[in-house]
Amino acid sequence: xxxxxxxxxxxxxxxxxxxxxxxxxxxxxxxxxxxxxxxxxxxxxxxxxxxxxxxxxxxxxxxxxxxxxxxxxxxxxxxxxxxxxxxxxxxxxxxxxxxxxxxxxxxxxxxxxxxxxxxxxxxxxxxxxxxxxxxxxxxxxxxxxxxxxxxxxxxxxxxxxxxxxxxxxxxxxxxxxxxxxxxxxxxxxxxxxxxxxxxxxxxxxxxxxxxxxxxxxxxxxxxxxxxxxxxxxxxxxxxxxxxxxxxxxxxxxxxxxxxxxxxxxxxxxxxxxxxxxxxxxxx
Amino acid sequence: xxxxxxxxxxxxxxxxxxxxxxxxxxxxxxxxxxxxxxxxxxxxxxxxxxxxxxxxxxxxxxxxxxxxxxxxxxxxxxxxxxxxxxxxxxxxxxxxxxxxxxxxxxxxxxxxxxxxxxxxxxxxxxxxxxxxxxxxxxxxxxxxxxxxxxxxxxxxxxxxxxxxxxxxxxxxxxxxxxxxxxxxxxxxxxxxxxxxxxxxxxxxxxxxxxxxxxxxxxxxxxxxxxxxxxxxxxxxxxxxxxxxxxxxxxxxxxxxxxxxxxxxxxxxxxxxxxxxxxxxxxx
Numbered sequence: 001x002x003x004x005x006x007x008x009x010x011x012x013x014x015x016x017x018x019x020x021x022x023x024x025x026x027x028x029x030x031x032x033x034x035x036x037x038x039x040x041x042x043x044x045x046x047x048x049x050x051x052x053x054x055x056x057x058x059x060x061x062x063x064x065x066x067x068x069x070x071x072x073x074x075x076x077x078x079x080x081x082x083x084x085x086x087x088x089x090x091x092x093x094x095x096x097x098x099x100x101x102x103x104x105x106x107x108x109x110x111x112x113x114x115x116x117x118x119x120x121x122x123x124x125x126x127x128x129x130x131x132x133x134x135x136x137x138x139x140x141x142x143x144x145x146x147x148x149x150x151x152x153x154x155x156x157x158x159x160x161x162x163x164x165x166x167x168x169x170x171x172x173x174x175x176x177x178x179x180x181x182x183x184x185x186x187x188x189x190x191x192x193x194x195x196x197x198x199x200x201x202x203x204x205x206x207x208x209x210x211x212x213x214x215x216x217x218x219x220x221x222x223x224x225x226x227x228x229x230x231x232x233x234x235x236x237x238x239x240x241x242x243x244x245x246x247x248x249x250x251x252x253x254x255x256x257x258x259x260x261x262x263x264x265x266x267x268x269x270x271x272x273x274x275x276x277x278x279x280x281x282x283x
Numbered sequence: 284x285x286x287x288x289x290x291x292x293x294x295x296x297x298x299x300x301x302x303x304x305x306x307x308x309x310x311x312x313x314x315x316x317x318x319x320x321x322x323x324x325x326x327x328x329x330x331x332x333x334x335x336x337x338x339x340x341x342x343x344x345x346x347x348x349x350x351x352x353x354x355x356x357x358x359x360x361x362x363x364x365x366x367x368x369x370x371x372x373x374x375x376x377x378x379x380x381x382x383x384x385x386x387x388x389x390x391x392x393x394x395x396x397x398x399x400x401x402x403x404x405x406x407x408x409x410x411x412x413x414x415x416x417x418x419x420x421x422x423x424x425x426x427x428x429x430x431x432x433x434x435x436x437x438x439x440x441x442x443x444x445x446x447x448x449x450x451x452x453x454x455x456x457x458x459x460x461x462x463x464x465x466x467x468x469x470x471x472x473x474x475x476x477x478x479x480x481x482x483x484x485x486x487x488x489x490x491x492x493x494x495x496x497x498x499x500x501x502x503x504x505x506x507x508x509x510x511x512x513x514x515x516x517x518x519x520x521x522x523x524x525x526x527x528x529x530x531x532x533x534x535x536x537x538x539x540x541x542x543x544x545x546x547x548x549x550x551x552x553x554x555x556x557x558x559x560x561x562x563x564x565x566x
Contacts, residue, residue, distance in 0.1 A: 010543055010545050010547035010548070011508075011510065011539075011541040011542045011543065011547065011548065011551070012547040012548075012550065012551055013550075013551045014551075017547050064347065064348050064546070065347050065348065067350040067353070067550065069547070069550070069551075070350070070550075225294075227294065256294075258294040259294045260293055260294065262293050263347070264293035264294065264295040264300050264352070265293070265294065265295070267295065267296075267350065267352070267353075268294070268295055268296045268297075268352075268353075
């Protein structure tokens with residue numbers, strides 16, 4: 001296990017908001033992640049929630065803007081927020097657009113050259129990062145949940161659906177629920193996986209994956225702003241909900257009047273989500 | 284009254300976080316300010332808290348990072364967060380340093396050329412901006428308070444001490460309490476006011492002003508992190524507290540173990556401050 005370097009540490013709601021960097025084996029580059037350690041870490045092991053951010057984000061956006069620390073402190077939960085892609089890999093075109101390459105790893109394992117060597121965010125999030133977290137912090141290893149926003153909502157759903165039993169609960173804000181049919185998802189899947197005909201798209205699309213899910217019971221919590229400008233072109237929560245119903249998987253979809261795609265929206269409802277996860281993490 | 288232009292509007296905690304721009308007469312430039320309108324604005328007039336940010340900030344930092352909207356929504360208070368200086372005035376040197384000129388207006392009215400024409404943040408904050416707010420939003424005009432961080436804590440204190448009765452309450456985080464003897468304050472006062480010998484410094488230094496204060500009773504709330512790297516070189520809360528005691532002005536100083544100068548610290552205690560102000564605003 002490579003050593004962690006502490007990038008920053010700020011006291012927050014009785015605990016500490018820290019950022020670390022480490023050399024990732026999966027991604028073959030240096031990666032940063034944020035971890036909030038609530039005051040209860042001094043008294044024993046705690047559950048963990050992983051947060052996956054959206055396009056263009058780093059490990060900073062969620063910890064600066066969501067206000068999650070208050071609720072993590074109240075419930076005694078560690079929060080881990082990784083970066084959204086490998087960085088500085090010198091792949092031609094990696095910095096050309098906001099929705100592909102740097103800042104847009106889409107939480108999948110790329111199969112198409114030249115992305116397949118570094119862009120392995122799925123393996124990083126589901127395997128390497130939990131090993132790093134569990135070996136460096138006082139966690140209850142079997143008590144972890146996952147949530148995310150937009151591209152990170154897609155990420156949270158596929159992490160759960162492709163790893164039955166690994167996470168206690170999952171929730172999303174403004175998730176890209178059916179990437180195979182949306183503009184953001186199609187660009188990313190084409191670039192990382194190859195043409196739609198290659199059939200690999202269904203392996204990374206939550207609406208397809210949930211149709212085949214067989215594992216421990218899930219109660220999926222989706223949150224969506226009705227004033228989200230991407231709702232009709234990229235997100236498609238209703239497709240996911242319909243697929244859940246066909247598969248008899250319990251799903252809750254909160255549609256929020258007037259709320260958009262921003263962190264102002266996330267901050268307004270993050271408390272509800274942390275409470276939802278706490279119920280499962282402490283069961 | 285010049286018209287306001289809406290720059291952005293995001294639903295937040297049942298209300299709206301908005302940003303507007305307008306042409307400022309005092310500052311002779313276009314200025315932005317943020318205003319949070321809690322859901323209670325639909326039912327009648329509300330009190331207002333003005334927030335003054337620190338060095339390098341714009342109208343964005345507080346509204347993105349403090350989490351104040353939750354508490355403003357709970358208490359039914361409008362929050363106004365202006366920018367920290369004039370911008371784009373084409374004054375030679377205005378962008379040369381982080382702690383003077385752009386982003387560093389210090390909430391005073393400059394008397395030294397070439398700054399004196401535009402750098403009139405004191406008049407902007409205490410006169411022009413309240414007129415703009417009161418004529419465009421449903422406010423209780425006589426019910427306003429003020430607070431701020433670092434340079435903005437200095438600003439909040441001088442706005443109250445130089446305008447007895449204008450504000451119901453004042454609170455600060457990491458305030459520059461005695462700028463005449465600190466590095467940040469001396470640089471700003473020298474540049475905007477002239478040499479220390481000119482005697483004008485005392486007119487803008489809270490620790491000097493409080494010694495002469497005569498007006499309605501005040502209970503000043505200061506908040507300070509013990510791990511603030513600027514505590515010993517720039518802030519001097521104990522000087523201000525001692526001056527208050529000599530003048531028999533009630534003051535509360537919360538010293539917070541382990542907290543620094545960041546918004547992680549502010550977010551951890553903003554709820555306490557909003558409660559403090561609500562007590563006076565609704566009395």
